[in-house]
Amino acid sequence: MQMLLSLPFTVGKKALKIWAGIGDFGRYCLSIALSFKSLRYLRFRSLYVIVINQTRFTGIDALNFVVLIALIIGATVIIQATTNLPKFGTEGFIGNLLVIIVARELGPLITALIVISRSGSAIAAEISTQKQNQEILSMEIMGIDTRLYIVFPRILASILSIFSLIMIFDLTAFIGGYVIARSTVYIAPEAFLQTLVDAFSLKDLLATLIKSIIYGTLVPLICCYYGFKASSKFEVPIFVSRAVIRTLFTIIVVNVVISILFYF
Amino acid sequence: MDDTLLSIEHLSCDIGSHDPLVDINISLARGENAVFFGPENSGIETLMLFLLDIDDRYEGVIRYKNTDIREFDYIGKHNYRREIGYVHGMYGLISNMSVEDNISLPLEYHSTMSQKEIKRLVDRLIYELNLDYCKKLRPVDLSNSEALRTSYARAIVMDPELLIVKHAFEGQSPLNIRSFMDNLKERASRKDKSLIIVTYEPEKFIDFSDRFIMIFNGRVVFDGNRESYLDSENRYLVQYKEGSPAGPMAIL
Numbered sequence: 001m002q003m004l005l006s007l008p009f010t011v012g013k014k015a016l017k018i019w020a021g022i023g024d025f026g027r028y029c030l031s032i033a034l035s036f037k038s039l040r041y042l043r044f045r046s047l048y049v050i051v052i053n054q055t056r057f058t059g060i061d062a063l064n065f066v067v068l069i070a071l072i073i074g075a076t077v078i079i080q081a082t083t084n085l086p087k088f089g090t091e092g093f094i095g096n097l098l099v100i101i102v103a104r105e106l107g108p109l110i111t112a113l114i115v116i117s118r119s120g121s122a123i124a125a126e127i128s129t130q131k132q133n134q135e136i137l138s139m140e141i142m143g144i145d146t147r148l149y150i151v152f153p154r155i156l157a158s159i160l161s162i163f164s165l166i167m168i169f170d171l172t173a174f175i176g177g178y179v180i181a182r183s184t185v186y187i188a189p190e191a192f193l194q195t196l197v198d199a200f201s202l203k204d205l206l207a208t209l210i211k212s213i214i215y216g217t218l219v220p221l222i223c224c225y226y227g228f229k230a231s232s233k234f235e236v237p238i239f240v241s242r243a244v245i246r247t248l249f250t251i252i253v254v255n256v257v258i259s260i261l262f263y264f
Numbered sequence: 265m266d267d268t269l270l271s272i273e274h275l276s277c278d279i280g281s282h283d284p285l286v287d288i289n290i291s292l293a294r295g296e297n298a299v300f301f302g303p304e305n306s307g308i309e310t311l312m313l314f315l316l317d318i319d320d321r322y323e324g325v326i327r328y329k330n331t332d333i334r335e336f337d338y339i340g341k342h343n344y345r346r347e348i349g350y351v352h353g354m355y356g357l358i359s360n361m362s363v364e365d366n367i368s369l370p371l372e373y374h375s376t377m378s379q380k381e382i383k384r385l386v387d388r389l390i391y392e393l394n395l396d397y398c399k400k401l402r403p404v405d406l407s408n409s410e411a412l413r414t415s416y417a418r419a420i421v422m423d424p425e426l427l428i429v430k431h432a433f434e435g436q437s438p439l440n441i442r443s444f445m446d447n448l449k450e451r452a453s454r455k456d457k458s459l460i461i462v463t464y465e466p467e468k469f470i471d472f473s474d475r476f477i478m479i480f481n482g483r484v485v486f487d488g489n490r491e492s493y494l495d496s497e498n499r500y501l502v503q504y505k506e507g508s509p510a511g512p513m514a515i516l
Contacts, residue, residue, distance in 0.1 A: 034338065037338050037339065038338070038339065038342055043372060043373060043374070043375070043376070045372055045379070046369065046372040046373040053360075126360075129359070130358070130359065133354060133356065133359065134352065134354045134355075134356040135356050135357070135358050135359065137318070137356060138350070138352075138355075138356030138357075138358075138415075138418075139356075139358070139369075140318070140345070141316055141318075141345055141348065141350045142345065142346070142350075142369070142370045142373070142418075142422075143342050143343070143344075143345035143346035143370070143373075143374060144369075144370070144373050145342070149373070
Protein backbone atom coordinates (compact mmCIF):
# COMPACT_ATOMS: atom_id res chain seq x y z
CA MET A 1 0.00 0.00 0.00
CA GLN A 2 2.79 2.35 0.94
CA MET A 3 4.50 1.54 -2.34
CA LEU A 4 1.34 2.40 -4.23
CA LEU A 5 1.06 5.70 -2.39
CA SER A 6 4.63 6.61 -3.15
CA LEU A 7 4.23 5.76 -6.86
CA PRO A 8 2.98 9.23 -7.96
CA PHE A 9 5.84 10.78 -6.00
CA THR A 10 8.40 8.52 -7.66
CA VAL A 11 6.93 9.06 -11.12
CA GLY A 12 6.79 12.83 -10.54
CA LYS A 13 10.37 12.90 -9.35
CA LYS A 14 11.49 10.94 -12.41
CA ALA A 15 9.50 13.26 -14.72
CA LEU A 16 11.11 16.32 -13.11
CA LYS A 17 14.54 14.77 -13.56
CA ILE A 18 13.87 14.07 -17.24
CA TRP A 19 12.57 17.62 -17.67
CA ALA A 20 15.68 19.06 -15.99
CA GLY A 21 17.84 16.87 -18.28
CA ILE A 22 16.01 18.15 -21.37
CA GLY A 23 16.51 21.72 -20.11
CA ASP A 24 20.21 21.12 -19.60
CA PHE A 25 20.56 19.61 -23.07
CA GLY A 26 18.67 22.61 -24.48
CA ARG A 27 21.13 24.98 -22.80
CA TYR A 28 24.03 22.96 -24.20
CA CYS A 29 22.57 23.19 -27.72
CA LEU A 30 22.08 26.93 -27.21
CA SER A 31 25.70 27.33 -26.11
CA ILE A 32 26.78 25.60 -29.34
CA ALA A 33 24.56 27.93 -31.35
CA LEU A 34 26.03 30.93 -29.49
CA SER A 35 29.56 29.71 -30.10
CA PHE A 36 29.02 30.41 -33.80
CA LYS A 37 29.63 34.03 -32.85
CA SER A 38 33.33 33.30 -32.73
CA LEU A 39 33.31 31.77 -36.22
CA ARG A 40 34.75 34.96 -37.67
CA TYR A 41 37.71 34.68 -35.31
CA LEU A 42 38.27 31.06 -36.14
CA ARG A 43 40.58 29.81 -38.84
CA PHE A 44 38.92 26.86 -40.53
CA ARG A 45 42.25 25.14 -41.08
CA SER A 46 42.17 24.11 -37.40
CA LEU A 47 38.82 22.32 -37.93
CA TYR A 48 39.77 20.78 -41.25
CA VAL A 49 41.98 18.08 -39.69
CA ILE A 50 39.26 17.10 -37.21
CA VAL A 51 36.64 16.83 -39.98
CA ILE A 52 38.98 14.66 -42.07
CA ASN A 53 39.93 12.39 -39.15
CA GLN A 54 36.36 12.04 -37.94
CA THR A 55 35.08 11.30 -41.45
CA ARG A 56 37.76 8.66 -41.86
CA PHE A 57 36.85 7.04 -38.56
CA THR A 58 33.07 7.34 -38.84
CA GLY A 59 32.77 6.74 -42.57
CA ILE A 60 35.69 4.95 -44.17
CA ASP A 61 36.67 2.73 -41.24
CA ALA A 62 33.05 1.60 -40.81
CA LEU A 63 32.67 0.74 -44.47
CA ASN A 64 33.60 -2.98 -44.20
CA PHE A 65 31.12 -3.56 -41.44
CA VAL A 66 28.33 -1.60 -43.14
CA VAL A 67 28.86 -3.52 -46.40
CA LEU A 68 28.81 -6.86 -44.59
CA ILE A 69 25.63 -6.06 -42.66
CA ALA A 70 24.00 -4.66 -45.82
CA LEU A 71 24.77 -7.91 -47.69
CA ILE A 72 23.22 -10.00 -44.95
CA ILE A 73 20.14 -7.80 -44.59
CA GLY A 74 19.69 -7.49 -48.37
CA ALA A 75 19.98 -11.22 -48.89
CA THR A 76 17.60 -11.98 -46.02
CA VAL A 77 14.94 -9.58 -47.26
CA ILE A 78 15.22 -10.80 -50.88
CA ILE A 79 15.12 -14.47 -49.89
CA GLN A 80 12.06 -13.88 -47.70
CA ALA A 81 10.38 -11.81 -50.38
CA THR A 82 10.99 -14.22 -53.24
CA THR A 83 9.88 -17.23 -51.25
CA ASN A 84 6.83 -15.69 -49.59
CA LEU A 85 5.39 -13.06 -51.93
CA PRO A 86 4.40 -15.62 -54.64
CA LYS A 87 2.18 -17.34 -52.06
CA PHE A 88 0.02 -14.22 -52.06
CA GLY A 89 0.38 -13.57 -55.78
CA THR A 90 2.36 -10.36 -55.17
CA GLU A 91 5.78 -11.34 -56.52
CA GLY A 92 5.75 -8.24 -58.72
CA PHE A 93 6.18 -6.10 -55.62
CA ILE A 94 9.66 -7.31 -54.66
CA GLY A 95 11.16 -3.95 -55.64
CA ASN A 96 8.57 -2.06 -53.61
CA LEU A 97 9.23 -4.23 -50.61
CA LEU A 98 12.99 -3.69 -50.87
CA VAL A 99 12.62 0.05 -51.19
CA ILE A 100 10.16 0.20 -48.31
CA ILE A 101 12.10 -2.05 -45.95
CA VAL A 102 15.74 -1.46 -46.89
CA ALA A 103 15.95 2.01 -48.42
CA ARG A 104 13.36 3.76 -46.29
CA GLU A 105 13.82 2.13 -42.91
CA LEU A 106 16.55 -0.44 -42.37
CA GLY A 107 19.30 1.31 -44.34
CA PRO A 108 19.23 4.61 -42.41
CA LEU A 109 18.42 2.96 -39.08
CA ILE A 110 21.07 0.23 -39.19
CA THR A 111 23.67 2.68 -40.48
CA ALA A 112 22.85 5.01 -37.60
CA LEU A 113 23.09 2.12 -35.12
CA ILE A 114 26.53 1.17 -36.48
CA VAL A 115 27.70 4.79 -36.28
CA ILE A 116 26.39 5.14 -32.73
CA SER A 117 28.03 1.95 -31.51
CA ARG A 118 31.38 2.69 -33.21
CA SER A 119 31.76 6.45 -33.37
CA GLY A 120 29.23 7.67 -30.82
CA SER A 121 30.77 5.66 -28.03
CA ALA A 122 34.27 6.68 -29.19
CA ILE A 123 33.31 10.37 -29.22
CA ALA A 124 31.85 10.21 -25.70
CA ALA A 125 34.85 8.28 -24.37
CA GLU A 126 37.36 10.57 -26.09
CA ILE A 127 35.80 13.79 -24.79
CA SER A 128 35.32 12.57 -21.25
CA THR A 129 38.93 11.34 -21.14
CA GLN A 130 40.12 14.66 -22.55
CA LYS A 131 38.13 16.40 -19.85
CA GLN A 132 39.74 14.31 -17.11
CA ASN A 133 43.21 15.04 -18.52
CA GLN A 134 42.40 18.77 -18.46
CA GLU A 135 42.77 18.94 -22.24
CA ILE A 136 39.38 20.63 -22.54
CA LEU A 137 40.34 23.12 -19.83
CA SER A 138 43.62 23.87 -21.61
CA MET A 139 41.78 24.53 -24.85
CA GLU A 140 39.32 26.85 -23.14
CA ILE A 141 42.13 28.80 -21.52
CA MET A 142 43.77 29.09 -24.94
CA GLY A 143 40.63 30.93 -26.03
CA ILE A 144 39.40 27.98 -28.06
CA ASP A 145 35.64 27.58 -27.92
CA THR A 146 35.45 23.87 -27.25
CA ARG A 147 31.81 23.70 -28.29
CA LEU A 148 32.77 25.00 -31.69
CA TYR A 149 36.10 23.22 -31.96
CA ILE A 150 34.98 19.80 -30.74
CA VAL A 151 31.28 19.46 -31.58
CA PHE A 152 30.89 21.37 -34.84
CA PRO A 153 33.48 19.46 -36.96
CA ARG A 154 32.15 16.16 -35.64
CA ILE A 155 28.64 17.11 -36.77
CA LEU A 156 29.93 17.98 -40.26
CA ALA A 157 31.89 14.73 -40.48
CA SER A 158 29.00 12.72 -39.16
CA ILE A 159 26.47 14.09 -41.66
CA LEU A 160 28.86 13.43 -44.52
CA SER A 161 29.66 9.92 -43.29
CA ILE A 162 26.11 8.85 -42.47
CA PHE A 163 24.74 10.04 -45.83
CA SER A 164 27.50 8.20 -47.71
CA LEU A 165 27.11 5.06 -45.58
CA ILE A 166 23.33 4.96 -46.08
CA MET A 167 23.78 5.21 -49.85
CA ILE A 168 26.40 2.46 -49.80
CA PHE A 169 24.23 0.34 -47.50
CA ASP A 170 21.22 0.59 -49.83
CA LEU A 171 23.22 -0.14 -52.98
CA THR A 172 25.02 -3.07 -51.37
CA ALA A 173 21.80 -4.47 -49.97
CA PHE A 174 20.14 -4.30 -53.40
CA ILE A 175 23.00 -5.55 -55.55
CA GLY A 176 24.78 -7.84 -53.10
CA GLY A 177 21.53 -9.16 -51.71
CA TYR A 178 20.39 -10.01 -55.21
CA VAL A 179 23.63 -11.84 -56.01
CA ILE A 180 23.48 -13.86 -52.77
CA ALA A 181 19.79 -14.59 -53.18
CA ARG A 182 20.42 -15.97 -56.67
CA SER A 183 22.06 -18.95 -55.07
CA THR A 184 18.72 -19.97 -53.59
CA VAL A 185 16.04 -18.50 -55.92
CA TYR A 186 16.04 -17.22 -59.47
CA ILE A 187 14.92 -13.70 -60.39
CA ALA A 188 15.70 -12.19 -63.77
CA PRO A 189 18.11 -9.28 -63.23
CA GLU A 190 16.20 -7.00 -65.65
CA ALA A 191 12.93 -7.65 -63.84
CA PHE A 192 14.58 -7.07 -60.45
CA LEU A 193 16.15 -3.80 -61.57
CA GLN A 194 12.93 -2.60 -63.18
CA THR A 195 10.88 -3.19 -60.03
CA LEU A 196 13.49 -1.31 -57.99
CA VAL A 197 13.53 1.67 -60.37
CA ASP A 198 9.74 1.76 -60.41
CA ALA A 199 9.51 1.66 -56.64
CA PHE A 200 12.22 4.22 -55.84
CA SER A 201 11.06 7.85 -55.82
CA LEU A 202 12.57 11.26 -55.25
CA LYS A 203 10.75 11.34 -51.93
CA ASP A 204 12.80 8.36 -50.76
CA LEU A 205 16.02 10.14 -51.64
CA LEU A 206 14.85 13.28 -49.86
CA ALA A 207 13.88 11.25 -46.77
CA THR A 208 17.34 9.63 -46.77
CA LEU A 209 19.01 13.02 -47.05
CA ILE A 210 16.93 14.45 -44.20
CA LYS A 211 17.57 11.40 -42.05
CA SER A 212 21.32 11.65 -42.63
CA ILE A 213 21.33 15.33 -41.69
CA ILE A 214 19.28 14.74 -38.53
CA TYR A 215 21.15 11.59 -37.46
CA GLY A 216 24.48 13.17 -38.36
CA THR A 217 23.63 16.10 -36.13
CA LEU A 218 22.09 14.15 -33.25
CA VAL A 219 24.70 11.41 -32.86
CA PRO A 220 27.72 13.67 -32.17
CA LEU A 221 25.57 16.25 -30.39
CA ILE A 222 24.25 13.80 -27.79
CA CYS A 223 27.51 11.86 -27.48
CA CYS A 224 29.55 15.05 -27.01
CA TYR A 225 27.01 16.24 -24.42
CA TYR A 226 27.56 13.14 -22.30
CA GLY A 227 31.30 13.27 -22.95
CA PHE A 228 31.39 16.76 -21.44
CA LYS A 229 29.30 15.60 -18.47
CA ALA A 230 31.79 13.25 -16.81
CA SER A 231 33.39 15.04 -13.89
CA SER A 232 35.67 12.24 -12.68
CA LYS A 233 37.40 9.17 -14.14
CA PHE A 234 34.90 7.02 -12.28
CA GLU A 235 32.07 8.59 -14.31
CA VAL A 236 33.60 8.00 -17.75
CA PRO A 237 32.07 4.54 -18.40
CA ILE A 238 28.74 5.65 -16.91
CA PHE A 239 28.42 8.57 -19.30
CA VAL A 240 29.72 6.61 -22.31
CA SER A 241 27.05 4.00 -21.73
CA ARG A 242 24.42 6.71 -21.21
CA ALA A 243 25.51 8.42 -24.44
CA VAL A 244 25.08 5.23 -26.47
CA ILE A 245 21.73 4.20 -24.98
CA ARG A 246 20.14 7.65 -25.17
CA THR A 247 21.38 8.31 -28.69
CA LEU A 248 19.98 4.94 -29.77
CA PHE A 249 16.62 5.72 -28.21
CA THR A 250 16.52 9.22 -29.73
CA ILE A 251 17.41 7.95 -33.21
CA ILE A 252 14.74 5.25 -33.13
CA VAL A 253 12.10 7.79 -32.05
CA VAL A 254 13.24 10.31 -34.68
CA ASN A 255 13.16 7.58 -37.34
CA VAL A 256 9.53 6.87 -36.53
CA VAL A 257 8.67 10.58 -36.60
CA ILE A 258 10.33 11.10 -40.00
CA SER A 259 8.63 8.02 -41.41
CA ILE A 260 5.26 9.28 -40.22
CA LEU A 261 5.88 12.74 -41.68
CA PHE A 262 7.00 11.37 -45.05
CA TYR A 263 4.91 8.32 -45.63
CA PHE A 264 1.81 8.37 -43.46
CA MET B 265 49.82 55.85 -17.98
CA ASP B 266 48.45 53.20 -15.63
CA ASP B 267 50.80 50.26 -15.85
CA THR B 268 48.62 47.82 -13.91
CA LEU B 269 48.00 44.66 -15.87
CA LEU B 270 45.94 42.81 -13.35
CA SER B 271 44.27 43.88 -10.14
CA ILE B 272 42.33 41.83 -7.66
CA GLU B 273 40.14 43.95 -5.39
CA HIS B 274 38.35 42.69 -2.27
CA LEU B 275 38.02 39.21 -3.71
CA SER B 276 36.11 36.83 -1.48
CA CYS B 277 34.55 33.49 -2.07
CA ASP B 278 32.73 31.18 0.27
CA ILE B 279 31.16 28.35 -1.67
CA GLY B 280 31.39 24.78 -0.55
CA SER B 281 33.08 23.35 -3.62
CA HIS B 282 36.15 25.65 -3.51
CA ASP B 283 38.69 26.63 -0.86
CA PRO B 284 37.49 29.95 0.59
CA LEU B 285 39.08 33.32 -0.13
CA VAL B 286 38.81 36.31 2.19
CA ASP B 287 39.24 39.89 0.96
CA ILE B 288 42.19 39.34 -1.37
CA ASN B 289 43.77 42.54 -2.71
CA ILE B 290 46.67 42.11 -5.12
CA SER B 291 47.78 43.99 -8.19
CA LEU B 292 50.32 43.06 -10.79
CA ALA B 293 52.07 45.60 -12.98
CA ARG B 294 53.03 44.98 -16.58
CA GLY B 295 56.42 43.29 -16.59
CA GLU B 296 56.13 42.20 -12.97
CA ASN B 297 56.69 38.58 -11.96
CA ALA B 298 55.01 37.12 -8.90
CA VAL B 299 55.34 33.83 -7.11
CA PHE B 300 52.22 32.59 -5.31
CA PHE B 301 52.82 29.97 -2.69
CA GLY B 302 51.22 28.44 0.36
CA PRO B 303 50.28 25.07 1.74
CA GLU B 304 47.66 22.81 0.17
CA ASN B 305 44.07 24.13 0.20
CA SER B 306 45.29 27.63 0.95
CA GLY B 307 42.96 29.09 -1.68
CA ILE B 308 45.47 29.63 -4.50
CA GLU B 309 43.70 27.03 -6.66
CA THR B 310 40.44 28.94 -6.21
CA LEU B 311 42.14 32.23 -7.00
CA MET B 312 43.55 30.81 -10.23
CA LEU B 313 40.11 29.52 -11.28
CA PHE B 314 38.82 33.07 -10.98
CA LEU B 315 41.84 34.64 -12.67
CA LEU B 316 41.53 32.28 -15.60
CA ASP B 317 37.83 33.09 -15.82
CA ILE B 318 36.83 29.46 -15.43
CA ASP B 319 34.50 30.34 -12.56
CA ASP B 320 32.94 33.65 -11.59
CA ARG B 321 31.23 32.84 -8.32
CA TYR B 322 33.08 35.40 -6.24
CA GLU B 323 32.57 38.75 -4.62
CA GLY B 324 34.89 41.59 -5.46
CA VAL B 325 36.49 42.54 -8.74
CA ILE B 326 39.25 41.19 -10.96
CA ARG B 327 40.42 43.78 -13.47
CA TYR B 328 42.53 43.03 -16.50
CA LYS B 329 43.89 46.18 -18.15
CA ASN B 330 41.39 48.13 -16.03
CA THR B 331 38.34 46.18 -17.21
CA ASP B 332 36.34 43.96 -14.89
CA ILE B 333 36.71 40.50 -16.41
CA ARG B 334 33.09 39.73 -15.53
CA GLU B 335 32.02 42.52 -17.85
CA PHE B 336 33.64 40.94 -20.87
CA ASP B 337 31.15 39.73 -23.45
CA TYR B 338 31.67 36.50 -25.39
CA ILE B 339 34.31 38.01 -27.68
CA GLY B 340 35.93 39.92 -24.79
CA LYS B 341 36.36 36.66 -22.86
CA HIS B 342 37.73 35.02 -25.97
CA ASN B 343 40.32 37.79 -26.37
CA TYR B 344 41.16 37.84 -22.63
CA ARG B 345 41.98 34.15 -22.73
CA ARG B 346 44.10 34.59 -25.83
CA GLU B 347 46.28 37.02 -23.89
CA ILE B 348 46.95 34.56 -21.09
CA GLY B 349 49.29 31.60 -21.33
CA TYR B 350 48.73 28.78 -18.88
CA VAL B 351 50.93 25.83 -17.98
CA HIS B 352 49.77 23.42 -15.30
CA GLY B 353 50.98 20.25 -13.65
CA MET B 354 48.78 17.96 -15.75
CA TYR B 355 50.06 19.72 -18.91
CA GLY B 356 46.71 19.22 -20.74
CA LEU B 357 48.32 18.31 -24.04
CA ILE B 358 45.84 17.16 -26.66
CA SER B 359 46.35 13.42 -26.69
CA ASN B 360 45.62 12.78 -30.36
CA MET B 361 48.03 15.47 -31.60
CA SER B 362 51.80 15.35 -31.99
CA VAL B 363 54.13 17.72 -30.12
CA GLU B 364 54.34 20.12 -33.04
CA ASP B 365 50.58 20.02 -33.65
CA ASN B 366 49.95 20.77 -29.97
CA ILE B 367 52.26 23.78 -30.12
CA SER B 368 50.80 25.12 -33.34
CA LEU B 369 47.16 24.65 -32.23
CA PRO B 370 46.60 28.18 -30.80
CA LEU B 371 48.14 29.72 -33.92
CA GLU B 372 46.13 27.51 -36.25
CA TYR B 373 42.97 28.51 -34.41
CA HIS B 374 43.55 32.20 -33.77
CA SER B 375 46.23 33.73 -35.91
CA THR B 376 46.17 35.03 -39.45
CA MET B 377 49.69 33.74 -40.04
CA SER B 378 50.29 31.53 -43.05
CA GLN B 379 51.10 27.84 -42.58
CA LYS B 380 54.70 28.60 -43.50
CA GLU B 381 55.01 31.31 -40.85
CA ILE B 382 53.39 29.07 -38.25
CA LYS B 383 55.80 26.27 -39.05
CA ARG B 384 58.78 28.61 -38.81
CA LEU B 385 57.70 29.93 -35.41
CA VAL B 386 56.87 26.47 -34.04
CA ASP B 387 60.17 25.06 -35.29
CA ARG B 388 62.05 27.87 -33.56
CA LEU B 389 60.32 27.12 -30.25
CA ILE B 390 60.90 23.40 -30.69
CA TYR B 391 64.58 24.11 -31.23
CA GLU B 392 64.86 26.50 -28.25
CA LEU B 393 63.18 24.02 -25.92
CA ASN B 394 65.15 21.07 -27.24
CA LEU B 395 62.11 19.15 -28.48
CA ASP B 396 63.35 18.46 -31.98
CA TYR B 397 63.89 14.74 -31.45
CA CYS B 398 60.32 14.17 -30.22
CA LYS B 399 58.30 16.65 -32.27
CA LYS B 400 56.39 13.90 -34.10
CA LEU B 401 55.52 12.00 -30.92
CA ARG B 402 52.16 12.10 -29.20
CA PRO B 403 51.82 13.08 -25.51
CA VAL B 404 51.48 9.46 -24.39
CA ASP B 405 55.04 8.80 -25.60
CA LEU B 406 56.58 11.82 -23.87
CA SER B 407 58.49 11.96 -20.61
CA ASN B 408 57.42 14.42 -17.89
CA SER B 409 59.94 17.04 -18.91
CA GLU B 410 59.08 16.72 -22.61
CA ALA B 411 55.39 17.14 -21.80
CA LEU B 412 56.19 20.19 -19.66
CA ARG B 413 58.32 21.78 -22.39
CA THR B 414 55.62 21.10 -25.00
CA SER B 415 52.94 22.56 -22.76
CA TYR B 416 55.12 25.62 -22.12
CA ALA B 417 55.82 26.08 -25.83
CA ARG B 418 52.10 25.95 -26.53
CA ALA B 419 51.41 28.50 -23.79
CA ILE B 420 53.90 31.04 -25.13
CA VAL B 421 53.48 30.51 -28.85
CA MET B 422 50.94 33.36 -28.98
CA ASP B 423 53.35 35.52 -26.94
CA PRO B 424 50.79 36.18 -24.15
CA GLU B 425 50.87 39.27 -21.95
CA LEU B 426 50.54 37.16 -18.83
CA LEU B 427 51.88 33.67 -18.32
CA ILE B 428 50.60 31.56 -15.43
CA VAL B 429 52.66 28.52 -14.52
CA LYS B 430 50.93 26.42 -11.90
CA HIS B 431 52.65 23.55 -10.11
CA ALA B 432 54.33 22.55 -13.34
CA PHE B 433 57.79 21.95 -11.87
CA GLU B 434 56.99 19.60 -9.05
CA GLY B 435 58.41 16.16 -9.68
CA GLN B 436 60.65 17.29 -12.56
CA SER B 437 64.34 16.57 -12.89
CA PRO B 438 66.21 19.95 -12.90
CA LEU B 439 68.59 18.65 -15.57
CA ASN B 440 65.82 17.78 -18.00
CA ILE B 441 63.99 21.09 -17.68
CA ARG B 442 67.06 23.27 -18.02
CA SER B 443 66.14 24.57 -21.50
CA PHE B 444 62.69 25.35 -20.16
CA MET B 445 64.03 27.18 -17.11
CA ASP B 446 66.42 29.21 -19.28
CA ASN B 447 63.58 30.21 -21.54
CA LEU B 448 61.34 31.09 -18.60
CA LYS B 449 64.09 33.16 -17.04
CA GLU B 450 64.58 35.07 -20.25
CA ARG B 451 60.85 35.69 -20.47
CA ALA B 452 60.79 36.85 -16.85
CA SER B 453 63.40 39.48 -17.64
CA ARG B 454 61.19 41.11 -20.30
CA LYS B 455 59.60 44.38 -19.19
CA ASP B 456 56.48 43.96 -21.32
CA LYS B 457 55.45 40.51 -20.10
CA SER B 458 54.22 39.38 -16.71
CA LEU B 459 54.54 36.03 -15.05
CA ILE B 460 52.68 34.31 -12.23
CA ILE B 461 54.22 31.16 -10.80
CA VAL B 462 52.23 29.00 -8.43
CA THR B 463 54.49 26.63 -6.57
CA TYR B 464 55.25 24.90 -3.30
CA GLU B 465 58.94 25.74 -3.77
CA PRO B 466 59.23 29.56 -4.05
CA GLU B 467 62.97 29.51 -3.30
CA LYS B 468 63.58 28.07 -6.79
CA PHE B 469 62.41 31.35 -8.32
CA ILE B 470 64.42 33.79 -6.27
CA ASP B 471 66.50 34.72 -9.31
CA PHE B 472 63.73 35.85 -11.57
CA SER B 473 60.83 36.89 -9.45
CA ASP B 474 60.18 40.36 -8.08
CA ARG B 475 57.40 39.50 -5.76
CA PHE B 476 56.42 36.72 -3.37
CA ILE B 477 52.85 36.30 -2.18
CA MET B 478 51.91 33.73 0.42
CA ILE B 479 48.30 32.70 0.91
CA PHE B 480 46.99 30.69 3.82
CA ASN B 481 43.38 29.95 4.70
CA GLY B 482 42.17 32.18 1.89
CA ARG B 483 44.09 35.23 3.14
CA VAL B 484 47.27 36.92 1.97
CA VAL B 485 49.63 36.40 4.91
CA PHE B 486 52.77 37.67 3.20
CA ASP B 487 53.33 39.96 0.23
CA GLY B 488 56.82 41.29 -0.37
CA ASN B 489 59.73 41.66 -2.75
CA ARG B 490 62.76 39.40 -3.03
CA GLU B 491 64.63 41.02 -0.15
CA SER B 492 61.74 40.86 2.25
CA TYR B 493 61.08 37.25 1.24
CA LEU B 494 64.65 36.42 2.19
CA ASP B 495 64.83 38.49 5.37
CA SER B 496 61.31 38.78 6.71
CA GLU B 497 60.49 37.39 10.11
CA ASN B 498 56.84 36.95 9.16
CA ARG B 499 55.78 33.98 11.26
CA TYR B 500 53.84 32.32 8.44
CA LEU B 501 56.76 32.69 6.06
CA VAL B 502 59.27 31.41 8.60
CA GLN B 503 57.14 28.38 9.35
CA TYR B 504 56.68 27.69 5.63
CA LYS B 505 60.40 28.00 4.88
CA GLU B 506 61.33 25.77 7.77
CA GLY B 507 58.60 23.27 7.00
CA SER B 508 57.91 23.19 10.66
CA PRO B 509 54.67 22.04 12.30
CA ALA B 510 55.15 24.71 14.96
CA GLY B 511 53.81 28.13 14.06
CA PRO B 512 50.62 30.02 13.26
CA MET B 513 49.57 27.54 10.58
CA ALA B 514 47.95 24.38 11.85
CA ILE B 515 48.82 21.85 9.14
CA LEU B 516 47.00 18.54 9.13
